[in-house]
Amino acid sequence: MRIGTVDLPNRFVLAPLAGISCTAFRMLCKENGAGLIYTQMIDAGLISSKTAEEVNKFLNIQDMERPVSVQLIGSEKNILVKAVEAVEPFADIIDLNVGCIEIDYLQKGCGAALLKDLSKLETNLRAMVDTTEKPVSAKIRIGWDNQHINGVAVAQLVENAGASALCIHGRTADQGYAGKVNWTIMKQIKEKVKIPVIANGDVTSYNEGVSLLQKTGCDLVMIGRQAQHCPWVFHEKQVDIKQQILRFIQLYEQYEVRQSPVEVADHVFWMLRDLKTSEDTKKVHLIQTIPRIIRYVNRL
Numbered sequence: 001m002r003i004g005t006v007d008l009p010n011r012f013v014l015a016p017l018a019g020i021s022c023t024a025f026r027m028l029c030k031e032n033g034a035g036l037i038y039t040q041m042i043d044a045g046l047i048s049s050k051t052a053e054e055v056n057k058f059l060n061i062q063d064m065e066r067p068v069s070v071q072l073i074g075s076e077k078n079i080l081v082k083a084v085e086a087v088e089p090f091a092d093i094i095d096l097n098v099g100c101i102e103i104d105y106l107q108k109g110c111g112a113a114l115l116k117d118l119s120k121l122e123t124n125l126r127a128m129v130d131t132t133e134k135p136v137s138a139k140i141r142i143g144w145d146n147q148h149i150n151g152v153a154v155a156q157l158v159e160n161a162g163a164s165a166l167c168i169h170g171r172t173a174d175q176g177y178a179g180k181v182n183w184t185i186m187k188q189i190k191e192k193v194k195i196p197v198i199a200n201g202d203v204t205s206y207n208e209g210v211s212l213l214q215k216t217g218c219d220l221v222m223i224g225r226q227a228q229h230c231p232w233v234f235h236e237k238q239v240d241i242k243q244q245i246l247r248f249i250q251l252y253e254q255y256e257v258r259q260s261p262v263e264v265a266d267h268v269f270w271m272l273r274d275l276k277t278s279e280d281t282k283k284v285h286l287i288q289t290i291p292r293i294i295r296y297v298n299r300l
């Protein structure tokens, strides 16, 4: 499987997850078999004003994670172009967010708002494609709401604008993260475009991922929320949850710039969801140092 010039080792993709996709988390997903890693969305205005050194530190992409798709969110062509120039040296693929439903971004015409302004979407994507030799992609939803399902038209526009791939989250913006994922539209999109299509939405196991690929005919499958709790969702093997958590902390201590016990505790809490224990795991949030979090996990 390839996206543009980028070879992918398998068909499983880690979704962009704002507030979750720190370097250690991305690396743990990679170690567990994710074939393509997305960064969380990065504000184009914010990143375009940074020096190359600052961008490098901010992205903090490690070689073992590659290939990595750096996702940008923005609505102004010139700012997106500057952002592409800023992240290009560090990215394998550059993605445009066309699905975010955060009100602040929608008000600025970013994310899913672009589903309602197709000429702007096309102009922005073309400009991004023209700025870089690296493959550019877009992550879209199936439409704004049930009365405006335009996923197929948007996908064709994305392809015509020169994108090398497309990710489809099978919900409308109006649905947010609730309600059913629409596999039919995903399948229709795959049938209508030639670029690789990544199917996304509600996959909670490796086998469900394989099944979504079969049902939709899509080329790749992306997993988000289940990976937050189970970075090992990218394979079928049984894992020792405590060992996975300790590995996360090891990666965090070795590679993360922030060294924040609060951030570590959040991840530990999320990953403890499926561990059978009588302990109230919320207590991990009260622990104030990383070594003490390690001791807490070891005692479980």
Ligand SMILES: Cc1cc2nc3c(=O)[nH]c(=O)nc-3n(C[C@H](O)[C@H](O)[C@H](O)COP(=O)(O)O)c2cc1C
Pocket: 015, 016, 017, 018, 019, 020, 039, 040, 041, 071, 097, 098, 099, 100, 139, 169, 177, 200, 201, 202, 203, 222, 223, 224, 225, 226
């Ligand atoms: C906490 C959280 C943060 C997210 N951040 C992003 C983001 O930065 N960029 C993006 O395109 N989608 C983002 N999403 C959407 C996911 O990438 C994904 O499309 C969605 O969760 C559906 O997939 P899932 O059912 O596998 O979680 C986010 C979702 C959640 C729950």
